[in-house]
Amino acid sequence: MPRIARFLREDEPTIYHVISRTALDGLPFKDTDKEYLVELIKKWSRIFFVDVLGFAIMGNHFHLVVRMYPESEVSNEEVKKRYMKLYDLNRPGPEMELEKFRKKLCSLSWYVKEIKQGFSRYFNKKYGRKGFLWGDRFKSLIVEDGLTLVNLLAYVDLNPVRAGIVKRPEEYRWCSLGYHIQSGNKDKLLSVDFGMKEWNEFDEKEIVRKYREFVYETGAIDTGKGAVIAEEMVAEERKKGFRLKRVELFRYRCRYFTDAGVLGSKRFVQEIFDEVKSLLGSKDERRFVALLTGVGVYSLKRLRREA
Numbered sequence: 048m049p050r051i052a053r054f055l056r057e058d059e060p061t062i063y064h065v066i067s068r069t070a071l072d073g074l075p076f077k078d079t080d081k082e083y084l085v086e087l088i089k090k091w092s093r094i095f096f097v098d099v100l101g102f103a104i105m106g107n108h109f110h111l112v113v114r115m116y117p118e119s120e121v122s123n124e125e126v127k128k129r130y131m132k133l134y135d136l137n138r139p140g141p142e143m144e145l146e147k148f149r150k151k152l153c154s155l156s157w158y159v160k161e162i163k164q165g166f167s168r169y170f171n172k173k174y175g176r177k178g179f180l181w182g183d184r185f186k187s188l189i190v191e192d193g194l195t196l197v198n199l200l201a202y203v204d205l206n207p208v209r210a211g212i213v214k215r216p217e218e219y220r221w222c223s224l225g226y227h228i229q230s231g232n233k234d235k236l237l238s239v240d241f242g243m244k245e246w247n248e249f250d251e252k253e254i255v256r257k258y259r260e261f262v263y264e265t266g267a268i269d270t271g272k273g274a275v276i277a278e279e280m281v282a283e284e285r286k287k288g289f290r291l292k293r294v295e296l297f298r299y300r301c302r303y304f305t306d307a308g309v310l311g312s313k314r315f316v317q318e319i320f321d322e323v324k325s326l327l328g329s330k331d332e333r334r335f336v337a338l339l340t341g342v343g344v345y346s347l348k349r350l351r352r353e354a
Contacts, residue, residue, distance in 0.1 A: 054189050055155060057117055062100065062192060063155055064199055065111040067163060067185035074106025080170065081221040084109065087165045089236050094133050095158045096121050098238040100196070101223040103206040110203045111159075112190070112223075114238070118153045126152070159185050196242030197258070201265045208266055209273025215280065216262055224262060227255050228291065260289035 055061070069075055076084075081104045088111065092099050101112040126149045127139035139145060151157045167180040190199055200223070207219035217228040223237055232239075232251075239251050241258045248254050263284050266276035 054187070056189065057153070058119065060114055060116050060120065062112065062114045062190040062196060064188045064190050064203075065113065065155075065159055065185055066108065066187075067159070068108040068182045070179050070182040071107065075170075076104065076106050078220075080166075080173075083169055084162075084166050085221060085226075085236075087162050087169075089234060091158060091161045091165075092236065094129050095152045095161075096125075097158055098240070099223075099236055100238050100240065100242075101200040101203045102226075103203045103219075103222040105206060105210065105221075110206065112196075112200060112203060113155070113158070114240075115155050115158070116153060118149055121149055121153060155187060159187075192242050193244070194242070197261060198265070200241055200258070201262045204262055205266045205276075208276055211274045214277065216266065216276075217259070224259065228259075256289055260284070263289065 084104050085102075088099065088102065092113075096116040098114040098116075099111070100114060101110070103110045123145070126145050129152060130139050130145060130148050131137070163181055163185070170180055171177060190196055204216045204222050204224040207213050207222055207225075208216055213219045216222060216224045219225045220229055226232065226237060239254045239258075241254065241261075243257070243261075246254065246257050248257060263276055263281050267278055267281045269275050
């Protein structure tokens, strides 16, 4: 039986909700696997013409909400730049090759394929297995911008709450709200366009605060499909105006960097790094990041060896 054609729009920027599940039993993805999948999303989102609006990586599937851009909105210079970046070249390829590359980098199917194939290679090598990792082809839905989008993003971020993994969505490191709060949107992976232009807000922190309020209010509604955010938690957040106090933000950031090797001032972390970088086999000059802007606490990220 032939496959049903995927719904795609190729003439204007389009938002898609992508869902893909494994073909394996149980919950095969461990924390380090989820981390690797986030890094793959980050890698390919720098190459493809796409905005990442939200994600949630669970134990046996992932959600990804993206805006893909059509070929008509992509400049020749940007295609050349990404071509050289991907293939580590000093000059762009032939025009015919660039046109094929442009088409690929505006394709949802190619974007998701690169992420899933890269993860399959990693997963099979790590666990010494062969064969298929993913189940049926990924599912994709076209999503209207605006209220539909912000409701979808809240649904995606509430996945770990509904599953009973956490009580608050930002406690889960591998969803977009957790990534915003715990990492401070590290490397600007996520767009802060939550589809609510009527918020008339341009400050990124305030946009995230308003989105967090929306998620909490939505997450307290019992739809009969999994756990909800407790009403007392929502009431507590309402009192604070859904603003995270510095101590709370620090707690979330520290949780994000639980794999840190050193915590301290920038000078202290740099001194320790200079002492141990030969043992790590690192040529980098720095390997630390600020846990909280304005506080002066930094983290030296530990390099883990995968089993």
